[in-house]
Amino acid sequence: MLTVVGCLVESHDFRLVTLAAGICALSSLTTVCLVSHARRALAGAQAGWLAVAGTAGGFGIWATHFIAMLAFAPGIASGYDVPLTGLSLAIAVLLVGSGLSLAVLQGGRPAAWGGGAILGFGIAAMHYSGMAAYDVAGHKAWDAAIVAVSLALGGLLGGAALAVQVDARGPVGQAAAALILLLAICSHHFTAMGAVTVTPDPTLAVSETAVPNAWLAVAVALASLAILLFAGAALALDVRDRRHARQEADRLHSLANAAVEGLLVCTGDTVVSANRSFAKLVGLPQGSLAGTVLSAYLPGEAGRFALASQPDRPVETAVRQADGTLVPVEVIMQPVEHAGRPHYAVAVRDLRARRRAESRIQFLAHHDALTGLANRASFGTRLEEGMRAVDAGGGKLAVLCLDLDRFKEVNDLFGHAAGDAMLESVASIVTAELDGAMMMARLGGDEFAVLMPCGHSSAAGRLAERILEALRAGRPDGNGPPVAASVGIAVYPDDADDRAGLLSNADTALYRAKSDGRGTYRFFEARMGAEVRERRLLEHDLRHAVARRELELVYQPQTEIGSGEVIGFEALLRWRHPERGHVSPAVFVPIAEESDLILQIGEWVLREACREAASWPRPLSVAVNVSAVQIHGPRFVGLVHEVLLQSGLAPHRLEVEVTETALISDPNRALLTLRQLRALGLRIAMDDFGTGYSSLSNLRSFPFDKIKIDSSFVRSVDSNEQTAAIMRSVLGLGRGLGLPVLAEGVETAAELGFLAAERCHAAQGYLMGRPSPIGHFSTHTHGSSAGAEKIRA
Incomplete structure (x- = not known):
């Protein structure tokens, strides 16, 4: 009686045993790689890849079984039944594929263990059907206990192999799964071989239809070639997939790093990966x-908790940086699949810039952007609160109400930057004169308002005096234009019983302050109300x-006294x-002049007077009065040139x-304008001589012609x-300076005789x-006699 266990050393060719183990290892690794590829494939392609994997595994x-059988040489005649041998191959492919x-x-660990058990039973079914095809000149007997052990090993190790393959990550994980599958095949084979006892019987002969070992070797060689082909294909697919996966990972990593928001991929509470923006946000290296x-x-x-209970919805929270600082953020979580497993992606948006913008918007909603003072809306709210406090x-x-005097001239002469600097300076100067109970606001343009709780109106007057004195002493940048302002005061409840009336009355008082000399x-x-309303209507x-x-x-004609001839006209506005x-x-x-009209x-x-004078046949002169606002305007010289x-x-x-009053506010600017007008060929006359403040110095400094x-x-x-x-002094001064003198307001012959x-x-x-x-005056402008009587009249 001959047993396989007893003759493993004496009756086996270990070269073929090693070959069987190698074929088994290659087959196991190929199967694991093909299964991994099938898991990543789209649903439509999975069936094809599973068929390939089942064929390779079967x-x-x-091949492992029959190479090991070829290695066994019991020393008696043997062969293989062809139908049963083919059936064993079909059983292997069918059950392994299933x-x-x-x-x-199905996916998941339970399905992996169940599929592995079917695979293990497929190994057993193939083995025992293959052993049934083994025709030997003797009797075969089986040990039921060892057969049970072989079935258990195949099922358990097959299940373990697929369970490990579910979690396989990279070459090491796949190699581990392939190794367990190798153990499942080999352990089952050699255990099952140990369960059989072959007793030689000379009276029995091997069937003539049985395939001898040589033919079986050819079949095994073909099966091994198929395995090699499958292995090559699996290797090529694996290399390609890894390359594509690496490229896709690099691309996704680059895209994630290009994102402005912080991005994380997590499983449970563990961070799997994070992009550069999140690393910068928390102040840690990305790696x-x-x-x-x-x-x-x-x-x-x-x-x-809010993130977990409200996926896909943004949640405002805070992120802790490396130094412990908390940063306000908006976080949104979304379930994703990463590397074939469920994860969740977390997008983190830094809210600091938005919070600053919101704070700025909130500030601008209640304050003036230039000066930082309260705006009109905030002032109105505070005024209402103050009035209720007084009532209670x-x-x-x-x-x-405070308004800057001739502020438009500052913008025109020095530019809007100087005007802005003046407004900021006014805000700073006036605020310094206020206490905590008072409030200053910019109502618009160069209009400001101060709110002052007081016990008596005289306190408001004293504050106005301090404000005006402080403004007179201050300049926006130390050497800019001086600050001048007028103030109007109204008191609640003496002057009005509502907000609109109080502001209107303070504005009326401001107009009176400007009218009284600024x-x-x-x-x-x-009584101011009617006067101001009348002025505003005008x-x-x-x-x-x-x-x-x-x-x-x-x-009105201008006449040469010696000859009585009309030498020109002054244009007067009506x-x-x-x-x-x-x-x-x-x-x-x-x-x-006050409203810049x-x-x-x-x-x-200017246009009308020049147009009219240009139509006169006689070249008489025409005189036009020019205000201080025009002289100091930046466009005046260009306008005169254009009109001419x-x-x-x-x-x-x-x-x-x-x-003269047009010269004193900014003498340098006025001198430049007059010189430019002289360069155009115009004549310049000093009007109302003697009524100004510094007539003699003006005659010396400015280029007057009359x-x-x-x-x-x-x-x-x-x-x-x-x-x-x-009069004699002025006439002598004119002769001394070489300037002709024209006397205005001559109404009597005696006055003309004196002149x-x-x-x-x-x-x-x-x-x-x-x-x-x-x-x-056509007789003078056109040289005709018409209208002479009218002039005398």
Whole structure:
């Protein structure tokens, strides 16, 4: 009686045993690689790859068994039944494929163990059907206990192999799964071989249809070749997949690093990977984040709970940096599949910039962007609160409206940067004079307001005095234009019983302060309301006067005293209001200058006077009055040049009359403008000489061509010795400087006789002609006799 266990050393060819083990190892590794590829394949392609994996595994098990059988040489005749041998191969392929399909298609550990058990039973079924095909000249007997052990080994190790393959990561994991599958095949084979006992019987003969060992060797060789082909294909696929996986991982890693937001991939509380933005956010090297716990960066339990309970919805929480600092962030979590397993991706957005922007927006909603003071809305809210406090607890509440004097000139002369600097300086200077109970706001432009709780109105007056004094002493940058302001004061509840009325009355007091000379303050008085309303109505109508053709020019002749000949005309502005009738220039010109309407009106006067003078056949001069606002404007010289070119008027026929008050606010700017006008060929006259502050120095400093004596020095010059002495002095000064002198306001022959005796150059007044439309003077402008009687009249 011969047993396999007893003759393993004496009856086996260990070269073939080694070959069987090698074929088994190659088959196992091929099967594991193909199964891994099938797990990653799309659903439509999985069935094909599982069929390939089942075929490779079945062929490998079958080849291992029969190579090991070829290694066995019991010394008696033997052969292999062809149908049973083929059936054993089919059984191996079918059951191995079934087990692999269950493990892959169902997924998870239970399916892996179940599929592995089927695979193990497939090994056993192939082995015992193969042993049934083994035809030997003797009797075969089986040990039931050892057969049970072989079945158990195949099932357990087969299940373990597929279970390990589920978690396999990289070459090491796949090699471990292949090794267990190798043990499952080999341990089952040699255990099952130990369960059989072969008893030789000379009376028995091997069937003539049995395949001898030589033919079996050819079949095994073909099976081994198939395994090699499968192994090559599996290796190629594995290499390709790894390359693609590496490229895809690199691409995803690059994309993740390119993201501005922090990105993490986690499993449970463990960070699998993190991008560069998240590493920068927490202040740690990117390579050190993998393997750390998410709770180290999201310390708040509430935040983590909100994330877990609200996936796909952003949650605001905080991230802890490496130094312990908490950074506000917005976090959103989303389930993802990573490396074939469920994970979740966490996007982390830094909220610091957004919080700063929100804070800035919140600030700007209640404050002025330039000065940082409260804005109009905040001031209104605070005013309402202050009024309610007064109603509840008594006392008074003063509103001080503050407006900068001639602020537009600062912008025009020095630029808007200087204007902004002045506004910031005013805010700083005035705020320094206030205590904690007071509030300053910028209402718009150069308008400011101060809110002051007080016990008596006089306290508001003292504050206004301090503010004006501090502004006079301060300059925006130490050498810029001086700051001048006017203040109007209204007191609640004395002057109004609501917010709108209180602000309106404070504004009315401000207008009065400006009208009374600027640089001062005024309290509201009831009689101011009607005056201010009237002034505002006039200003409103004046804004539309040019477009409505309500303005007109009249002309007053200027006569040479010696010959009596008209040498030119002064253009004088008149306003014919459709309801008020003729409005005096003494009323509307100051309004135009304060509201800067003088720029629009002055341009119209200049264009109209030049156009009219250019139509005269006789080359008489035309004089136009120019305000301080025009002289200091940056466009005035260019405007004059443009008007002369468009009208065709010779520059020497245009005379610009400038008062001394137009020079004192910014002498350097005025001097530059006058010199540029002289360069164009114009003549410049000092108007109202003697009424200014520094006439003699102005005559020396500025390029005047003529002096016009104010009418106050001409009136009664023939009968008042003091007036006559002043007139003689001025005429002598003009002769000494080489400047012709024109006397304004000549109304009597006696006044004209005095001027002739004192050799005054020219005169202008009612005696020579009243201001009238230019048509009344056609005898002078066109050289005809028409209208001469009208002039005398």
